[in-house]
Amino acid sequence: xxxxxxxxxxxxxxxxxxxxxxxxxxxxxxxxxxxxxxxxxxxxxxxxxxxxxxxxxxxxxxxxxxxxxxxxxxxxxxxxxxxxxxxxxxxxxxxxxxxxxxxxxxxxxxxxxxxxxxxxxxxxxxxxxxxxxxxxxxxxxxxxxxxxxxxxxxxxxxxxxxxxxxxxxxxxxxxxxxxxxxxxxxxxxxxxxxxxxxxxxxxxxxxxxxxxxxxxxxxxxxxxxxxxxxxxxxxxxxxxxxxxxxxxxxxxxxxxxxxxxxxxxxxxxxxxxxxxxxxxxxxxxxxxxxxxxxxxxxxxxxxxxxxxxxx
Amino acid sequence: xxxxxxxxxxxxxxxxxxxxxxxxxxxxxxxxxxxxxxxxxxxxxxxxxxxxxxxxxxxxxxxxxxxxxxxxxxxxxxxxxxxxxxxxxxxxxxxxxxxxxxxxxxxxxxxxxxxxxxxxxxxxxxxxxxxxxxxxxxxxxxxxxxxxxxxxxxxxxxxxxxxxxxxxxxxxxxxxxxxxxxxxxxxxxxxxxxxxxxxxxxxxxxxxxxxxxxxxxxxxxxxxxxxxxxxxxxxxxxxxxxxxxxxxxxxxxxxxxxxxxxxxxxxxxxxxxxxxxxxxxxxxxxxxxxxxxxxxxxxxxxxxxxxxxxx
Numbered sequence: 054x055x056x057x058x059x060x061x062x063x064x065x066x067x068x069x070x071x072x073x074x075x076x077x078x079x080x081x082x083x084x085x086x087x088x089x090x091x092x093x094x095x096x097x098x099x100x101x102x103x104x105x106x107x108x109x110x111x112x113x114x115x116x117x118x119x120x121x122x123x124x125x126x127x128x129x130x131x132x133x134x135x136x137x138x139x140x141x142x143x144x145x146x147x148x149x150x151x152x153x154x155x156x157x158x159x160x161x162x163x164x165x166x167x168x169x170x171x172x173x174x175x176x177x178x179x180x181x182x183x184x185x186x187x188x189x190x191x192x193x194x195x196x197x198x199x200x201x202x203x204x205x206x207x208x209x210x211x212x213x214x215x216x217x218x219x220x221x222x223x224x225x226x227x228x229x230x231x232x233x234x235x236x237x238x239x240x241x242x243x244x245x246x247x248x249x250x251x252x253x254x255x256x257x258x259x260x261x262x263x264x265x266x267x268x269x270x271x272x273x274x275x276x277x278x279x280x281x282x283x284x285x286x287x288x289x290x291x292x293x294x295x296x297x298x299x300x301x302x303x304x305x306x307x308x309x310x311x312x313x314x315x316x317x318x319x320x321x322x323x324x325x326x327x328x329x330x331x332x333x334x335x336x337x338x339x340x341x342x343x344x345x346x347x348x349x350x351x352x353x354x355x356x357x358x359x360x361x362x363x364x
Numbered sequence: 365x366x367x368x369x370x371x372x373x374x375x376x377x378x379x380x381x382x383x384x385x386x387x388x389x390x391x392x393x394x395x396x397x398x399x400x401x402x403x404x405x406x407x408x409x410x411x412x413x414x415x416x417x418x419x420x421x422x423x424x425x426x427x428x429x430x431x432x433x434x435x436x437x438x439x440x441x442x443x444x445x446x447x448x449x450x451x452x453x454x455x456x457x458x459x460x461x462x463x464x465x466x467x468x469x470x471x472x473x474x475x476x477x478x479x480x481x482x483x484x485x486x487x488x489x490x491x492x493x494x495x496x497x498x499x500x501x502x503x504x505x506x507x508x509x510x511x512x513x514x515x516x517x518x519x520x521x522x523x524x525x526x527x528x529x530x531x532x533x534x535x536x537x538x539x540x541x542x543x544x545x546x547x548x549x550x551x552x553x554x555x556x557x558x559x560x561x562x563x564x565x566x567x568x569x570x571x572x573x574x575x576x577x578x579x580x581x582x583x584x585x586x587x588x589x590x591x592x593x594x595x596x597x598x599x600x601x602x603x604x605x606x607x608x609x610x611x612x613x614x615x616x617x618x619x620x621x622x623x624x625x626x627x628x629x630x631x632x633x634x635x636x637x638x639x640x641x642x643x644x645x646x647x648x649x650x651x652x653x654x655x656x657x658x659x660x661x662x663x664x665x666x667x668x669x670x671x672x673x674x675x
Contacts, residue, residue, distance in 0.1 A: 069583070070582070071580075071581060071583055073579040073588075077580065079641070081639050108453075109453065110452050111452045139644075141420050141422045142419075157468045157470075158453065158472060159470045159471065159472025159473045159475075160470065160472060160570065161469060161471060161472065161473070161569075161570050161571055161572070162472070162473050164571050165469060165470075165571070167582070168583075169582075172581075172582050209532045211532075217571070217575070218520045218569070218571070218574075219574045219575070219585075220590060220594045221521045221522075221594065258472075259472050259475075259529055260472055260475050260528070260529070261472070261475070261476045262475075262476070263529075263530045264528070264529050264530070266530075266531055268382075269388065269391065270382060270479045270483075271381070271382060271478070271479045271480075271483050271486070271616070271619075271620060272382055272479075272619055273382040273383075275530065275531060280531075283531045286532075297472055305582070308582075309582060328388075328390075328391075328392050330390070330392055
């Protein structure tokens with residue numbers, strides 16, 4: 054019979070739901086250029102507690118450098134090698150218990166990464182993992198630079214669901230995120246007091262232009278009024294911002310039993326425009342905000358764990 | 365009244381369908397880090413006749429180096445600067461009339477790139493452009509390394525359509541590709557006689573694991589038999605290979621009036637397995653095949669144009 058400790062450890066593992074994996078001699082995580090035969094995944098990743106993911110490889114490298122500084126874990130040579138250097142599909146960096154992984158743009162791109170990340174954390178027998186997406190988004194009625202912690206990820210009709218096609222049939226999955234984690238993140242931002250942060254719904258779309266009611270794509274058959282009406286309806290449904298990955302991220306993290314949150318900065322107010330025409334320095338400073346917030350959260354969590362170990 | 369020459373030139377332009385663009389003083393192609401005010405797009409891109417796109421930035425750089433050699437346009441210093449060096453979203457290279465652009469993985473990622481590429485070609489007043497996707501895919505019943513020129517791009521129910529969500533409503537778009545171009549490409553492969561090439565349907569999915577009936581993802585609730593039955597049905601519907609971008613690629617190129625083709629190599633036979641476990645050198649040599657085929661096509665087209673200019 055399993056002891057209570059064993060049971061607790063089991064429930065805090067990262068779960069895969071695939072009986073076929075047990076019969077595989079080797080598991081090649083192709084898009085990471087890693088594998089269970091070629092790499093000692095428990096040795097490389099067994100201590101991971103915080104996984105931060107974001108679209109841009111450059112941003113995920115900047116994040117690992119920043120969080121290393123906050124946690125006092127800087128490499129004196131400032132070298133943070135890309136663990137996935139053998140491929141250009143994704144970039145991955147690690148410092149102490151923090152893993153930083155890029156996922157490209159859009160649901161399919163993050164979904165490939167998450168399948169392989171969940172298997173990686175499972176093979177490495179990681180426990181008590183928290184996964185946070187730190188991204189960029191368009192805001193609705195918020196000043197540019199506001200950070201949104203996602204309450205619920207909703208689709209283009211403002212419903213909290215993700216449709217996964219399996220063998221040609223559509224399976225509907227829940228996009229619930231961890232509410233306690235979202236509130237903890239909001240609290241961290243209040244303590245920091247460096248920029249505005251709100252909790253609200255995030256709309257996840259399949260496309261940046263027509264899918265987000267932009268007027269500046271190659272194709273656009275609707276008017277400014279149609280756009281404003283659609284964004285007003287979204288706002289009424291509690292949507293604070295729009296991005297392109299949160300729904301499948303929420304659905305897959307929930308299925309694998311991992312606490313997950315989405316923290317995105319708004320780069321512009323979509324009620325006022327569509328083009329990203331502020332200077333790059335300003336956009337870059339906005340993009341640092343989710344990194345600052347999440348680094349503070351990690352620092353706080355680690356300090357709490359350290360204190361509980363001392364008592 | 366427009367002359368016949370003017371009419372012909374107009375019909376061979378790259379078409380945007382967006383009246384709002386006319387009222388914009390500046391158009392920032394954000395994900396390329398290019399813009400109409402900051403860059404002289406006609407001077408930079410006006411001579412482009414062939415645009416090749418593919419998922420991986422490394423592969424698109426390798427392609428520009430390869431095609432430069434085939435066309436005798438090598439840079440003696442072998443320097444091919446990334447035109448989008450200011451961003452890590454996409455990479456772009458150019459040599460003579462050939463533009464090579466990466467698009468990441470999945471429909472949303474390539475869709476952002478195509479919106480901005482179509483606007484770029486439009487702003488640059490390019491004429492008679494051909495766009496070819498050179499990619500990788502999983503084959504159905506084909507020996508690994510076979511190249512598939514797409515006849516029709518079909519969805520997960522084997523229907524030749526792409527569903528675009530606009531303001532929360534689904535609009536169905538045709539995924540027709542240029543049949544003459546597909547046949548010309550097949551003929552080039554016959555002339556080369558270096559690897560097997562077939563014409564067939566390509567299934568475009570939203571996901572690499574469950575969406576393609578793989579048994580090796582983090583989640584899998586179906587059996588090997590379910591997988592084989594689904595792939596058998598796909599095969600009966602004429603599907604030769606599976607990838608993740610062709611449907612929106614076909615739909616958007618058709619809308620903009622540009623001749624388009626999809627040329628993907630199969631990295632494995634999905635009837636025999638799911639994991640990509642052959643050595644990287646073998647996979648790399650497979651990935652060169654669409655590049656070799658398309659470079660031959662471009663060389664032939666340019667030599668025909670040169671001859672017609674001489675007569």
